[in-house]
Amino acid sequence: MKPIQNxxxxxxxxxxxxxxxxxxxxxxxVSAVFDIVADKARAFAVQANGAHCYPSAEALLAESGVDxxxxxxxxxxxxxxxxxxxQRGIHVLCEKPMAVSPEECRQIEEAAQQSNAxxxxxxxxxxxxxxRFIKEFIRKENLGRxxxxxxxxxxxxxxxxxxxxxxxxxxxxxVIMDTTVHGIDLFRYYCGEIRQAVALAQRDFxxxxxxxxxxxxxxxxxxxxxxxxxxxxxxxxVAIVDILTERARxxxxxxxxxxxxxxxxxxxxxxxxxxxxxxxFAEQIRHFLxxxxxxxxxxxxxxxxxxxxxxxxSILC
Numbered sequence: 167m168k169p170i171q172n173x174x175x176x177x178x179x180x181x182x183x184x185x186x187x188x189x190x191x192x193x194x195x196v197s198a199v200f201d202i203v204a205d206k207a208r209a210f211a212v213q214a215n216g217a218h219c220y221p222s223a224e225a226l227l228a229e230s231g232v233d234x235x236x237x238x239x240x241x242x243x244x245x246x247x248x249x250x251x252x253q254r255g256i257h258v259l260c261e262k263p264m265a266v267s268p269e270e271c272r273q274i275e276e277a278a279q280q281s282n283a284x285x286x287x288x289x290x291x292x293x294x295x296x297x298r299f300i301k302e303f304i305r306k307e308n309l310g311r312x313x314x315x316x317x318x319x320x321x322x323x324x325x326x327x328x329x330x331x332x333x334x335x336x337x338x339x340x341v342i343m344d345t346t347v348h349g350i351d352l353f354r355y356y357c358g359e360i361r362q363a364v365a366l367a368q369r370d371f372x373x374x375x376x377x378x379x380x381x382x383x384x385x386x387x388x389x390x391x392x393x394x395x396x397x398x399x400x401x402x403x404v405a406i407v408d409i410l411t412e413r414a415r416x417x418x419x420x421x422x423x424x425x426x427x428x429x430x431x432x433x434x435x436x437x438x439x440x441x442x443x444x445x446x447f448a449e450q451i452r453h454f455l456x457x458x459x460x461x462x463x464x465x466x467x468x469x470x471x472x473x474x475x476x477x478x479x480s481i482l483c
Contacts, residue, residue: 263343292355294445
């Protein structure tokens with residue numbers, strides 16, 4: 167399988183900058199960029215040390231000679247770009263959600279299966295040192311099965327109502343598709359496959375056709391229950407994962423990102439475990455590079471991306 171030496175980024179919004187920094191931190195040159203807003207692409211190219219701006223995604227894939235791309239466009243454009251890249255043998259790192267429907271996800275998954283390139287979903291939370299530590303900590307400390315899993319990601323993001331994130335045709339959904347998919351993926355990462363899911367959603371933003379607040383209740387095949395909440399309409403930022411096993415409660419509050427707290431069964435004492443903090447983007451890119459070089463299956467596959475979209479769309483229909 168072809169190792170990655172040069173990368174391209176398609177879609178030059180905010181998350182693309184994190185991908186760019188992740189490549190740069192891993193010594194990979196981002197040599198090609200495209201965005202439908204030409205001025206945005208040109209400004210982004212400057213930050214990429216003079217990357218070439220292409221007039222279309224198709225031109226970038228056909229002419230740039232990149233080994234890999236990050237897809238950072240609105241979800242409605244993911245399928246077309248991902249399949250075209252995979253058919254050319256170009257590795258793909260795709261931002262969430264994978265696509266706007268399970269059917270489009272299946273088409274990408276099939277293209278990945280037929281390609282000599284890899285497809286990886288950008289669920290960066292799996293690569294945070296805290297989550298890698300917690301999962302292993304539960305196993306090594308023999309803390310038992312996870313009984314309850316709580317997660318909230320949200321904050322004051324009312325300006326979302328004026329962006330494509332609140333247009334279902336482009337985004338596939340609202341805060342559940344965009345933000346709570348991270349919670350869905352983390353639940354699957356810790357607790358296994360989801361067997362049941364239900365949701366309550368609220369739309370407070372005027373002039374939109376998607377939810378801006380939602381609560382998703384899930385049940386794993388193991389019997390673990392989860393509550394996953396997301397909102398763009400909160401007064402302050404909230405980002406927390408709270409895990410209750412048979413023998414302990416483990417909490418990671420992203421607002422205090424260098425500490426994991428543990429309260430064991432039969433105790434009221436709160437243990438504080440120091441943890442390295444990173445955004446997860448550089449680690450995610452490093453894993454992508456390693457998977458491409460070795461030909462191994464990445465930690466987050468097309469199947470994982472499809473399952474997150476299947477669950478989100480099933481409860482929003």
